[in-house]
Amino acid sequence: MADFIASVPGFWALLALSAVVMGAELAILGQSRAQLARQETARLLAPSGDWQACAALRPPSRLFELLAAMLPGIVLFSFVRVIQDARHLLATAKTPAVAVDDKAAMAAQAFSAELNTIPMASWAIGIVVVLGSLAASTAISARQRGRGLREAGRLGPGAPEAAKAWLEFPGPEMMPILGGIGSFLILGFLPLVRAGFYGVTDKIHAFAAVARLPVEEKGLSLDHALDEMARALDRSMVFARLGLVAATVIAAVLAWRFSAARARHRLLTPPGPRGTGGVVIALVVIASALVAFVAAEPLRAENELPWPAYEGGERLMALIATPDLEGPDEMERLPVVYLTPDAMGLDGREMAPADIAMQLDTTRQRFPSLKGQALIVCQADTGTDRLTEALRAAVSAGIPHATFVFLRRQVVDRPLLGHHWRNRARAARTTVVENRADVSSSTTTLLEVTRFSTCASLSRDIVAARNAKRDVALLLPPLF
Numbered sequence: 001m002a003d004f005i006a007s008v009p010g011f012w013a014l015l016a017l018s019a020v021v022m023g024a025e026l027a028i029l030g031q032s033r034a035q036l037a038r039q040e041t042a043r044l045l046a047p048s049g050d051w052q053a054c055a056a057l058r059p060p061s062r063l064f065e066l067l068a069a070m071l072p073g074i075v076l077f078s079f080v081r082v083i084q085d086a087r088h089l090l091a092t093a094k095t096p097a098v099a100v101d102d103k104a105a106m107a108a109q110a111f112s113a114e115l116n117t118i119p120m121a122s123w124a125i126g127i128v129v130v131l132g133s134l135a136a137s138t139a140i141s142a143r144q145r146g147r148g149l150r151e152a153g154r155l156g157p158g159a160p161e162a163a164k165a166w167l168e169f170p171g172p173e174m175m176p177i178l179g180g181i182g183s184f185l186i187l188g189f190l191p192l193v194r195a196g197f198y199g200v201t202d203k204i205h206a207f208a209a210v211a212r213l214p215v216e217e218k219g220l221s222l223d224h225a226l227d228e229m230a231r232a233l234d235r236s237m238v239f240a241r242l243g244l245v246a247a248t249v250i251a252a253v254l255a256w257r258f259s260a261a262r263a264r265h266r267l268l269t270p271p272g273p274r275g276t277g278g279v280v281i282a283l284v285v286i287a288s289a290l291v292a293f294v295a296a297e298p299l300r301a302e303n304e305l306p307w308p309a310y311e312g313g314e315r316l317m318a319l320i321a322t323p324d325l326e327g328p329d330e331m332e333r334l335p336v337v338y339l340t341p342d343a344m345g346l347d348g349r350e351m352a353p354a355d356i357a358m359q360l361d362t363t364r365q366r367f368p369s370l371k372g373q374a375l376i377v378c379q380a381d382t383g384t385d386r387l388t389e390a391l392r393a394a395v396s397a398g399i400p401h402a403t404f405v406f407l408r409r410q411v412v413d414r415p416l417l418g419h420h421w422r423n424r425a426r427a428a429r430t431t432v433v434e435n436r437a438d439v440s441s442s443t444t445t446l447l448e449v450t451r452f453s454t455c456a457s458l459s460r461d462i463v464a465a466r467n468a469k470r471d472v473a474l475l476l477p478p479l480f
Contacts, residue, residue, distance in 0.1 A: 004116055007112040007113060007116045008082070008113065008116050008117050008120060009082050009085065009086070009113055009117070010082060011120075013078075014078060014079065014082065014120070014124070015124075017074070017075060017078055018075055018124040018127075018128060021071045021072070021074065021075050021128050022127060022128060022131055024067065024071055025068060025071060025128065025131035025132050025134075025135045026131060026135075028064050028067060028068045028135040028138075028139055029068075029131070029134055029135040029138055031060070031064065032060065032064065032135065032138035032139040032141070032142040033138060033142075035060050035142040035146065036138070036141065036142050036145065036174075038057070039057060039142070039145055039146055039149055039170075041053075042054045042056075042057055042149060042153075043149060043152075043167060043170070046149075046152065046153070046156065046163075046167050047167070051152070051153045051156030051157060051163070052153065053153070054149040054150060054152050054153030054156070054167070055150060055153025055154055055156075056153070057146050057149050057150050057153070058146070059142070059143050059144075059146030059147045059150065060139060060142050060143045060146060061143075062143060064135075064139040064143075065135075065136050065139035065140050065143065068132050068135035068136035068139055069132060069136045071128070071132060072125065072128045072129045072132040075124060075125055075128050076121075076125050079117060079120075079121035079124070079125065080121075082113070082117050083113075083114055083117050083118065083121070085113075086110045086111075086113035086114040086117065087110065087114060089106060089109065089110040089113070090106075090107055090110035090111065090114075092106065093106035093107045093110060122193055125193075126193065129185060129189070133178060133181045133182060133185060134178065136177075136181065137174050137175075137177040137178040137181055138174050140172070140177050141171065141172055141173060141174040141177055143171075144170075144171035144172055144260075145170045145171035145172070146170075146171075147170075147171065148166050148169070148170025148171040148260065149166070149167070149170045151166050151170075152164075152166035152167040152170060161268065162268065164267075165264040165267045165268050166264065168263070168264075168267060169260040169263040169264050169267070170260065171260050172258060172259075172260055173258065176254045176255070176257070176258040179250070179251075179254050180247075180250065180251035180254050180255065181251075183246070183247040183250040183251055183254075184244065184247040184251070186243075186247075187240075187242075187243030187244065187246050187247045187250075188240050188243045188244040188247055189240070190243075191236045191239045191240045191243060192236055192237070192240050194236065195232055195233050195235075195236035198232070298415045298416040299416055301415035301416070302414060302415045302416035302417065305414065305415060320338060320340060320377050320378075320379045320407070321379055321380055322377060322378060322379065322380060322405065322406045322407045322455075322459075323378075323380045323406055323455060323456040323459040323460070324380075324406070324408070325406045325426075325428075325459055325460065325463045326406065326426050326463070327404065327405075327406050327426040327427045327428035327463055327466065328426070328428065328463070328466050328467050329403065329426070329427040329428055329429050329466065330426075330427065331375065331403070331405055331425040331426065331427040332373070332375075332403070332427075334370060334373050334374050334375045334403065335347060335359075335360060335363055335370070335374045335375065335399075336348070336374070336375045336377055336405075337356060337360075337374055337375065337376050337377070337390050337394065337402075338377045338378075339376070339377070339378040339379060339382045339386055339387055339390055339455065340379040340382055341379065341381055341382050341383065341386070344356070344386060344389070344390055346359050346360065353389045353390065353392070353393040354393070356390065356393045356394070356397075357393035357394070357396045357397045358397070359397075360374065360393070360394055360397035360398075360399050361396075361397035361398060364397060364398050364399055370399070371401070372398060372399045372400055372401050373399065373401040373402075373403060374394050374399045374401070374402060374403070375402075375403050375405050375427070376390070376391075376402045376403065376404045376405065377405045377407070378404065378455035378459070379455065380454065380455055380456040380459075381454055381455075381456065382454060382455045383453065383454060384449050384450065384452050384453060384454065384455070384458060387449065387455055387458070388449050388450070388476055388477065391432045391449070391474065391476060392434075392476055394432065395432050395434065395476070400431055400432045400433070401429065401430070401431055401432075402429075402430050402431070402432050402474070403427045403428070403429045403430070404427060404428045404429075404430065404459055404462055405425055405426075405427050406425070406426050406427065406428070406459070406463075407423045407424070407425055408423070408424045408425075408426075409421055409422075409423060409424075410422050410423070410424045428459070428462045428463050428466045428472070429466065429471075429472070430462055430472040430473065430474050431471070431472070431473050431474070432473075432474045432476060433473050433474070433475055433476070434475075434476050434478075435475075436475065438473070439473045439475075441471065443470055443471055444470065444471040444472070444473050445461075445465040445468075445470045445471070445472050445473070446473050446475055447461055447462065447465075447472060447473070447474055447475065448475045448477075449474055449475065449476055449477065450477045458474075462474075
């Protein structure tokens with residue numbers, strides 16, 4: 001428990017704030033229930049002619065219901081601020097301003113703060129929201145029923161029939177109001193809370209699994225886990241939006257069904273001949289249900305059809321027609337040098353070779369974990385003279401390890417979401433050298449870049465060597 005308290009920034013302040021807000025909500029709830037009890041006593045005295053008891057009632061201030069609704073937001077904002085500070089600390093840990101020895105400690109502190117604050121926030125905000133819903137619905141009922149009973153006391157001496165209607169239905173009961181608020185919380189808010197809670201547990205499991213993996217697989221595995229969490233949150237957002245629509249309908253139906261004004265009007269209006277309105281409404285409801293069932297068919301099909309398995313390359317949305325090859329290596333997250341017959345660039349921005357070298361050198365110094373690696377996405381018909389310029393720029397920046405990426409577009413037509421595509425990426429690793437003497441291993445295949453005309457012909461030999469379990473060295477031509 002002590003470790004948990006220490007890991008949550010401002011734990012005692014958050015706990016004290018949550019306790020104060022809970023106490024305030026309970027006080028508003030108690031005060032509103034006392035008001036309702038006094039109103040009920042006055043309502044029972046009125047039929048005996050004591051209309052003054054109703055006329056003397058003072059409805060509660062609207063301030064109580066506003067406070068009951070706004071106080072949970074203060075608690076929510078406080079926890080969100082702590083979580084955002086933890087994520088900012090993690091971003092700061094990645095900057096060059098932080099010493100290498102301190103990066104791991106800052107990152108661990110940031111992860112620990114976020115992962116421990118979110119469960120605490122889920123419980124605290126959940127309790128405060130429930131109490132706030134009870135307090136707000138009770139305060140609204142007390143205020144509106146108080147106004148209705150005052151109106152009954154005013155009408156009593158001169159218009160007893162109208163006063164009787166106001167006395168019977170002075171305002172909404174607490175339960176229909178609570179039902180409307182609860183529908184928004186359960187159908188709109190709960191899916192997000194559930195996604196956040198399971199996102200924390202999935203993140204913990206992902207970090208535990210990553211710790212057991214080899215270094216070269218850690219990044220890919222963690223990216224995969226974070227992508228799955230993002231997809232789960234996106235699905236929860238869809239359900240939350242649908243839930244808000246359903247909650248709006250439920251709240252409207254409850255407001256109409258338990259409307260005090262509608263009940264008073266029905267009590268004061270003589271009953272007329274029974275019409276066919278009920279039958280028409282029933283037929284409309286049945287027809288709406290059938291339409292909704294048919295309209296939901298694409299949604300059911302969307303939920304039942306699985307997405308293609310994750311294979312890497314989804315984030316690389318390049319439209320370059322690379323050689324149609326199947327590299328044996330996995331694609332990692334690295335700087336991307338792209339090449340076409342007409343242009344070259346880095347990470348989606350067109351650049352000259354000198355600018356590529358400068359940017360890669362800056363990236364290498366900021367992120368030592370790259371270990372001198374970069375991705376090469378080369379259009380199949382690009383000449384090797386242009387490729388030589390890009391490889392020489394990478395070598396001059398201290399990045400001699402070039403991984404050639406081969407993209408195959410995967411297209412899928414979803415029943416509801418429509419036409420989607422992604423890149424399925426495979427790769428082949430190479431090392432760029434400028435002198436034959438730099439290659440001494442007997443397990444290394446040396447390929448002279450100038451002996452090939454295009455990226456396609458060079459890539460075929462690279463993939464063949466890598467499939468044969470051999471390292472590949474690319475020899476650049478001499479500068480002079």
